[in-house]
Amino acid sequence: MPHPAPSDQNAAREIFAGTGEMSARMRAFDWSKTPLGPPDTWPQSLKTTVRILLTSRFAMWMLWGEGLTFFCNDAYRPTLGVKEAWALGSPSDRVWAEIWDDIGPRIQHVLETGEATWDEDLRLFLERSGYPEETYHTFSYSPLADDRGHITGMLCVVTEESERVVGERRLRMLRDLAARSGEARTPAEVLAALRACLEAEAHDLPFALVYLPEGEEEELQLAAAVGLDPERLGLPLRMLGAAGDAPWPVQAVFNDLVPRVADLSALPDLPTGPWDRPPIQALVLPLAQAGQTRAAGVFVAALNPYRPLDEDYRGFLGLFVGQVTAALKGANAYEEERRRAEALAELDRAKTAFFANASHELRTPLTLMLGPLEDLLTGDAGPLTARQQEVLEMAHRGSLRLLRLVNTLLDFSRLEAGRAQASYVPTDLATVTADLASSFRSAMERAGLRYGVEVSPLSEPVYVDPEMWEKVVLNLLSNAFKFTLSGEVAVTLAQEGREAVLRVRDSGVGIPAAELGRLFERFHRVEGQRGRSFEGTGIGLALVREIVALHGGRVEVQSAEGQGTTFTVRLPLGSAHLPPERLGAERTLSSTATGALPYVEEALRWLPGEARPETLAEPEGAPLPGERGQVLLVDDNADLRDYIARLLAPQHDVRVVPDGQAALEAVAEALPDLVITDVMMPRLDGFGLLRALRENPRTRELPVIMLSARAGEEARVQGLMAGADDYLVKPFSARELLAKVGAHLALARLRREALAREQAYSAELEARVAERAREVVQWRDRYEVAVRGAGALIYDWDPATNGILYSGAVEHITGYRADELPGRLEDWTERLIHPEDRAAFAHEIERVLATGEAFQLGFRVVRRDGTVLDVEDDGYFMRDEAGRVRHMVGFVRDVTERKRAETALRQANEELSRSNAELERFAYIASHDLQEPIRTVGSFAGLLARRYGDVLDERGRQYLHTVELGALRMKTLVDDLLVFSRLNAAHPPFQLLDLNVPVHEALARLDMTLQETGARVTVGDLPTVYGDPSRLAQLFQNLIANAVKFRHEGVPPEVTIGAARAGNLWHFTVSDNGIGIEQAYFTRIFEMFQRLHSRDRYEGSGLGLAICQKIVAQHGGQMWVESTPGAGSTFHFTLSGGAP
Incomplete structure (x- = not known):
């Protein structure tokens, strides 16, 4: 840099006043080597302009004279970049040679015409960092005149807008990508959205490639290329082994998820995108979201050749690739869900076919079981003893129920498969429905329910399949009986318009509103629903809906929990809605009708009177009372209760109850030696009973055997993990049940003996455990305080030794490291606590030592560098078994910002109170001082108009009218101001x-x-x-x-x-x-x-x-x-x- 002669230095100090970098440079610069000459020869206008330039904090540069000599201030220096070292005093067309084609004509226009220019967000490619850089500027060129008024120079006031313009462009790209990919449902649609986004805006991504893994080997394959033709350029479509890093490190990024920069300068014929030169770098990023350890692919992003790869650029590309990753993840999840839905549908079809085949095959052995049983019961094979009669009736009831369940599954599978064949015949629906409903009367009366059947004659026969209608009525009645524990059940049939309407109404437990929408789903059961039994397949109501739909009708349900339920079946009259070929058609499939008897007999077995036998009598030759086990049997199926109870009665005393709630009541009365419980029961199921027993210390060790129809290892493990001692799957053999009951009763006796020995040892261990427990509690308390104090200075003070241990945010609070802080309380107080707060701190320490209370104290800390923090100290005492203080632990939090905010809030509230008071004073003036004069003006103006209006000329009357209007407007304004001011009051x-x-x-x-x-x-x-x-x-x-x-x-x-x-x-x-x-x-x-x-x-x-x-x-x-x-x-x- 040229240096001024000594004679110029005094003039330079006057002109280039200031303390900035550019002021110092201009004072040291030898201006005599420039066309402007020494500063003392400059015109006053140039001196004044330079002084203004140097004292302004806004970015400015200027040129002066024929040599276009360049000046700038400190605020403009960052724009010069590498040119800063030599730009001062140089010709401006040399300083900005790379953009002179853009700015030169503007400067020439200003110098020739004296008219200023204005440009907003003008793009200029500045070579301030060693390469052409895309920049944006908003600036004005203004003329500068010399002392004679001639235009001799130009002043530029400029704001660089590069970060804003580029940032807004990138934000638009992110919004566009989000909008386009938001509805994508497949990876192909996501990549199409990416392509559309980059084709619309490619300045920051001239081209891009996406590689996705395929196959079990996860071989990376090119899935999308936007902005270039990979085949024409000879780029690989698959990344194989070590070749996966050519020409960019795709395989390496996929493996370790670390982004890498690839040099593209050696690749020929790369596309330029929207620019006039190809990219020279690309950023290779993994398609992975934060926290993921495995990439979904790799994204190759060509970089803008005119922008640096800074943190903002990397952040934008990270967000862009993150959006692509999220969209691909969502699309893959959607595809996977669609495949799962298709697989579930196929599984559903296979299940339906299996039910149909299995149900059909099961009917043959059931027939072979029912026939001989019925022959035996009728006495064809000879007389039966009472015990034989009872056992055969139990077997017959079970077989009939199994037949009904099989028929229900067969009916439903036929409906599901579309193979159900209805034979619609004109039917006296009233008579048929009344007969079916009457079959339940005895069961209803024995249950203590009011039962009403009201059937009205219909105007014409209804076309139905009688067998199917029987299943509709019996299923609805059975459902009402099961879930109505008291009250009534009513059946009505009537004609409403052109419909026959059946209603089955009950006052039972009702259905939760959340379950109504799923009530007719197959296999769906309402969890926790109270009823007479928990048995059932869960397809009865689904079957009703399907049968009614087959008849062109519909089923409706209304229910309120605790108030009952009404099922309504509506069937159209006539036959126009039915397929003509099925009217009176002959059946080709086997009948599944069973009549009402199985439904009624099953319902009777749900009644409490049938479910509570007394403790069975002790048979002859039984073990002595001291050797007999006390067994509690819990099952809602009366037949199964009777069977197991009679099986165990020779060896054990058996009590039976129908559900888990009754079992808990029985256990409270007398503790059994063993509990045998079913899993699925009303009120409280087996798992609920097991959980209640295990939570009660009195019954925690009580052995429990669970019975369930759920077979398989998973069901068994679930029962055992829930706390059961054993798990039996129905059907089970009598020998297996007797063996398990005997084994668990023997184990129970051994467990009781072991418990007695354990209690003998427990007293000896308690003293040792108590000591260790006290130590654990102390360390636990310290740990809890430390956790609560995370982010604060944590201390542990031993009053006995007066020593203090520090941890946590020590340096943030005090400015010292933990090993630099004093080890005694007095030293801590003297060095760190503000002098004005020391007395209060010492007094509080004395108080809590005397009382033993926890404390919270606010004071100021003087840090190492002299700055002052507001802190809060929370302290807690750790005591020994005698209650003596062993330690005080606590934490000190920085609350400086909170204190400042509280002060600012208090000041704002005070200012608001003052403003409200002034507003109230204004309201007083408006209501009392202004209203009366305004009323007087208005009244007297009106009085003048009435008394003297006739003697006044037209102008006088107009004046009076103007006065009246002004008074009225003023009154309105004052009234509104009064209303507005009153709104500020409470x-x-x-x-x-x-x-x-x-x-x-x-x-x-x-x-x-x-x-x-x-x-x-x-x-x-x-x-x-x-x-x-x-x-x-x-x-x-x-x-x-x-x-x-x-x-x-x-x-x-x-x-x-x-x-x-x-x-x-x-x-x-x-x-x-x-x-x-x-x-x-x-x-x-x-x-x-x-x-x-x-x-x-x-x-x-x-x-x-x-x-x-x-x-x-x-x-x-x-x-x-x-x-x-x-x-x-x-x-x-x-x-x-x-x-x-």
Whole structure:
């Protein structure tokens, strides 16, 4: 850099005043070597301009003279970059040679015409970092005149906008990608969205490639290429082994998830994208989201050749690739879900086929079982003993129930497969339904239920399949009986229009609202539903719906939990809705009808009287009482209870109960030696019973054997993990059950003996354990305090030794490392605590040592560097078994920012209080000092007009009229200001009110105005809300008056008030047919004194809508407007729908 001669230095100090870098450089610069010469020879205008340039903090540069000599200030230095070292004093066309084609004509225009220029976000490729860089600038070139007024120079005031412009462009790309990929359902659609996004905007991604893994070997294959043709360029479509890193490190990035920069300068014929030169670098990134350890693929992003790969660029590419990764993950999940749905559908079809085949095959052995059983029961094979009769009846009932279940599965599988064959015949539905319903009367009466059957004759026979109709009626009756524990069941059949309507109504347990939608799903059972039995397949109601649908009808259900259920079946009359070929058609499939007997017999076995046998009598030759086990049997199936009880009775005393709740009551009365329980039961199931037994210390060790129809290792493991001692799968053999019961009773006896020995040892261990427990508690307490104090300075003070241990955020709080802090409390107080807080700190320590209480104390800490922090200290005492203090542990938190915020809030509240007081004083002046003079002016002006109007000329009368109007306007303004100021005062407590009351009060106040203008006000249904009635009346009065005031000339105003529920809020609208409002004023109209029209056209104070918005805000709502000029306006506001 040239240096000035000594004679120039004094002049340089005067001209280049200042302390900045450029001031110092200009003072040290030898200006005599430039076309401008020494500074003392410069014209005053140049000196003044340079002084302004150097003292400005806004980025500026200038040129002067024929040599276009370059100047700049400190704020402009970053724009120069590497040119900063030599630019000062150089010709400007040399400084900015790379962009002179862009800026030269602008500078020449300024120098020749004296007219300034303006450019906004102009793109310039500056070589300030050693390469052409894409930059954006907003600047103005202004002319500079010399002392004679000739244009001799140019001043540029500039703001660089590169980061903003490029950032907005990248943000648009991210939004576009999100919008395009949001609906993608397959990876191909995601890649198509990516392609469309990059084709629309490619400045920051001239081209891109996506590699995705395929096959078990996860071989990377090119899935998408945007902006280039990989085959034409000879790029690999698959990445194989070590070749996976050519020409970019795709395989390496896929393996370790570390992004890498690839050099593209050696690749020929690369596309340029939107630029005039190809990219020279690419960033290779893994398609993986944060926290993932495995990539979903690799993204190759070509980089903008005119922008540096800085943190912002990397962050943008990370977000962009993250969006691509998320979209691909979502698409893959969607595809996987679709495949799962297809597989489930196929599995469902296979299951239906299996049920059909299995049910069909099971009917043959069932027939061979039922036939001989019925022969034996009728006495064809000889007389039976009472015991034999009882056992055979039990077997016969079980076989009939199994046949009914098999037939139900067969019916349902036929319906599912579309193979069900109905034979529709004209049927006297009333008679058939009455006969079927009467079959349940004995069961209903034995259960103590009121049972009503009311069947009305129909106008014509109904076309039904009698066998199928039988299943509909019997399933609904069986369901009502099972879930009605008391009350009534009613069956009605009647004609409604062209439909036959069957209703089965009960007063049972009802159905939860959340379950109604799934009630007719096959195999669905309502969890935890109380009933007479938990048995059932879960397809009875599904079968009813399918059969009714096959008849062209529909099933409806109404239910309330705890109040009962009504099932309604509607069948169309006539046969037009049925397939003609099935009218009276002959059956080709075997019948599955069983009649009402199996349904009724099963229902009778649910009754409590059948389910509670006494403890069975001890048979002859039984073991002695001391050797007999006490067994509690829990099962809701009466036959199974009877069978197991009689099986165990010779060796054990057996009590039987029907469900888990009854079992808990029985255990409370007398503790058994063993519990045998079914899994699925009403009220409380087996797992619930097991859980209750294990939670009770008295029954925790009680052995439990679970019985279940669920076979398989998984079901067995589930039972054992729940706490069962053994698990038996139905059907089981008598020998297996007796063996397990004997083994578990023997184990129970051994367990009781072991427990007695264990209790003998426990006393000896308690003393040792207690000591260790006290130590554990102390360390646990320390740990809990340390955890609570995370992010704070944590200390442990031993009062006995006065030593302190430190950890946590020690350096942040004190400025010292933990090993630099004093080890004694007095040293801590002296070095770290603010002098003004030391006495209070010492006093608090003395107090808590005396009382033993925990403490929380706020004080100031003087850090190592002298800065002061506000802190809070929470301390807790650790005590030994005698209650003596062993340690004090605690933590010190930095609350400086919170204290500052509290101070700022307190100051703001004080300022607000002062403002409110001033506003109240203004309201007093407005109401008492201004209203009386205004009233006097108005009254006397009116009096003058009435008494002397005839003697005044036209101009005098006009003057009086003007005075009256001015007084009226002033009164309106003062009244509105008074209302607005009163809104700042505390409102009375809100009350529950009907909004029609304040609306009609507002209409009454405006009655004369409404009559004069011919306005019509329509008020819809308004709700009851909590609010202030007077302020809500003011709100509606202002809105209605506003609507009437801004009306079309000659058109009667029409105002509509409406309300609608919107979640927890009420949404109100006040609409009119007036002149409307421009959209630009939608927000401004709610400000004080805002007027959109001149006062001579529409009167008003400009406060009405401001008052409205304030009233709505006080009620916790919001207010806004929608309007179309010339077509009227709608004012919206919300009010809370509940108590404040």
